[in-house]
Amino acid sequence: MKVTMKRSAVAIVAGILASGIVPPPQLSAAEWARKNLVVPDGPRAGELWDDSLTPYIAEPLEMCATESGVNEIAVRKSAQTGFTTLMIAAIGHLIATDPCRAMIVQPTSGALKEFNAEKLDVAITGSAALNKLVKEQASRSGDGSTAVRKKFRGGSLKLAIASSAADLRSSTIKKAFLDEIDEYPDDLDGQGDPFGMVEARQESFLMSGEWLRVYVSTPTIKGGSKIDGYFEGGDQRYWYMPCPGCGEKFKFVFDRKYFRFNDEFPHEPHYATPCCGAIVEAYEKVSLMKRGGWVPEASRPGAYPSYHFDALTSPFVPWEKIAARFVEANQDPLKLKTFNNLTLGLSFDMKGDAPDHVRLMERREEDVVRGRIPAMGLVFVGTADVQLNGIYYLFKAYGPDRQSWRVDAGFIEGATDDPHAGAFLKLEELRTKQWPDAYGRRRAVDLFGIDSGYRSHVVYTWVRGKAATFALKGLDGWSRPPIGQPSSVDIDFNGQRIRNGAMVWGVGTWSLKGGFYANLHKQGIAAGQPADPPGYCHFGSWMDEVYFRQITSEYLGTEKIKGRTRRIWMPRAGEQNHFLDCEIYGDALGDYLGISRMTPDEWRELASMRGLPDGVVDADMFAPAPLLAAKHVAIQQEHVQISEAVDRRTPPPETEGGWYNSNDSFWDR
Structure with a gap:
């Protein structure tokens, strides 16, 4: 009996070998993070990243990938919203799928040390996919990572501070992640501001269009906030949710006409939607937030993605706490500034005119x-x-x-x-x-x-x-x-x-x-x-x-x-x-x-x-x-x-x- 094979043995062997050589399908930034990134801190520290609690992170994270075609992203935020994880996830995806020279900039040496020790290093060592790619700092070959640079095949991540001109002018980079930019100095020893110096490091990638700069910060004062400028320069995206009463999209804003609470404990906060007055109770906040999505309010040609997110919508901060903070501010300008910046993610309108x-x-x-x-x-x-x-x-x-x-x-x-x-x-x-x-x-x-x-x-x-x-x-x-x-x-x-x-x-x-x-x-x-x-x-x-x-x-x-x-x-x-x-x-x-x-x-x-x-x-x-x-x-x-x-x-x-x-x-x- 004669057996006829449709493919020769050589073809079969070649096919097997080819399947081992062809890389697996490219994962998007969010997909990669879900499968590989171990969260370094917070309520889910030590677990794989799961954006079911923070669905608002996925879109800006995808924008950080080279294939998105986006060059700039701005995030204006309150405290405790999860956007530090955004940068760590974007860096991890870069190391694993698009290795290149990158830089993360913190405002001070203390902030950089804390970020490296308590967030970045923890995420790298805890995530198997990153731990095997990033070279150990103790390497004797001289080719290992250092306290200020994470090295990996095909690239490196430099850790810099915004107040050091030497840090910002020393190397060519493709991607820059700029954290808490409102704390950056306005000028570095007469050599320019930190943003201009970072931009100069990316000159080589302007023609190819592969460069990326990510700006993330809580704001400070109106008229002087750097993140305000970058947010307003973008398309100004807010997190909109469907009204439980009529289905019309709306966003949470701190206006006591809508966000209602008692001035004494218990504050019993709740939200009355502006469209039909439907009541959203405090316990319904998170489930409603998960049904939302980003909506740009200033779409126009040339506008990059810019995002605003605050504690009113965050799954981590109860409305009761927000109401208590506002009441406790008790007309104190400094406390109100802190409330605006860290809770509402908004710059504070500082009154600068002295009375007569x-x-x-x-x-x-x-x-x-x-x-x-x-x-x-x-x-x-x-x-x-x-x-x-x-x-x-x-x-x-x-x-x-x-x-x-x-x-x-x-x-x-x-x-x-x-x-x-x-x-x-x-x-x-x-x-x-x-x-x-x-x-x-x-x-x-x-x-x-x-x-x-x-x-x-x-x-x-x-x-x-x-x-x-x-x-x-x-x-x-x-x-x-x-x-x-x-x-x-x-x-x-x-x-x-x-x-x-x-x-x-x-x-x-x-x-x-x-x-x-x-x-x-x-x-x-x-x-x-x-x-x-x-x-x-x-x-x-x-x-x-x-x-x-x-x-x-x-x-x-x-x-x-x-x-x-x-x-x-x-x-x-x-x-x-x-x-x-x-x-x-x-x-x-x-x-x-x-x-x-x-x-x-x-x-x-x-x-x-x-x-x-x-x-x-x-x-x-x-x-x-x-x-x-x-x-x-x-x-x-x-x-x-x-x-x-x-x-x-x-x-x-x-x-x-x-x-x-x-x-x-x-x-x-």
Whole structure:
């Protein structure tokens, strides 16, 4: 019997060999991540990536692949939305399927170190598909990965920081992933901004069109946010869902006309859709979100994909928490900025116009007694600003709702080149003074801070060894915290290195100034309102025009730098700002002491420690009632003390110790 084969043995063998050589079908970025990427952190850490919980990640992830034909992507987001995983997944897909030279840029060395150690390295070692491709850092061949570069066959991933020109100009790259870009500097040593330097690294790929830049960030302030610019330059995609009532597409927005909740716990938040008013309960949020999709609101030729996503839609943040955050902000400009940025993913409209100084002077109050800590001034701080021929100083107290009272302010004339003489001697007397309060007690400042920007070495020596005394340094930038972690300096005022140097505390002055000016604009009882609002600023009738001109001496202006627009604080022509600096540093110390974070119970405990009489410590320290009660008690106490002082023919408590303004004698005030 003869068997006839349709294919020769050679053809069969060749076919088998070919099947082993031909690569498997190319997986899309999202498909690759679902099959290979192990999530490095979060509620599903250690598990394969599953976008069923975060379906909004899949589309922008696909845009990061070369075959998408997209060159730029922008993501404006709130915190805790999962977009860090987007970048890790895109990088993993690149390593596995499209190896090339790439770069990821973080704003600071600390952020880069954290990203590498807690996210990227964890994802690489935990994902078998990546672990076998990325070379070990401990390789002896010299061809292995390093702390700043992940190497793999056909390419590498450089880890860079936005503040280092050397990092950004050192190599040609095809793809760049730029994280938290609102924290990037505007200029690098006069060499340009980080974005221009990254773009220059991609020149070789412009003709082929294979380059990619991904911009991801939470925003900062309106008019100065970098991610706002990139988002608005794209087609502005939002996550739309079908209305459960009528089926019309809508998106969640933070508008209390639609997002409704109680101002007290339980907040019971729910959403009324704008189309037909159908109610979406908090427990229905996630299931409704999963039925949504991206819809561009600004489609036009040349617009790249840009995305906005926030906590209102995020599966990770309950509506109850969002409502609580807004209520807890309690009109605090800094907290509202944080809420807008980190919860809503929106830039904050910082009010940068100071009120007219004459109008502020008209608000002065007779019962704000110089040298006397007011009834509700439970937190008490002092600050100073050193100049060539003297030192400006300010002492102020804060109440439970961030209202503030000026206790004393002035200028100490004298030399400032020696920390042991001149104006510093008089400043030390003020720093250590025991100040009378409204209840007959005496208190020292809780914290004292002094600007170290001028005569730095003298200031370092003066603060060294002093309890509760900070050397402060103002820092530019909208992402700076009110007061950061200190750094040590070990130089004395003669320029000699010493051990156990002073600590210098950085102060994020830009946001603090915005908050201070917002508070100055608030209207209270003096303007006919029923109560003074949270954050209201009280001034004594003893305060002169110099002080008011100085605290209103700056405004929020716009300038162009290297072709980009940014918003910065600018001085008014011919005006000085020393008392403004003292005010801002005082607010930084207040933030350090927790005036915006303390709970009502903590305020009540502090009030008890300060000796407030019974009846003043109300059940709700934030209500207007205790403020009015305290004011009444304070007036009574003041009348009693003054009467007793007159009987004894001695100065009343608020005059003891004298003042060091050269134009101000002991009694003549």
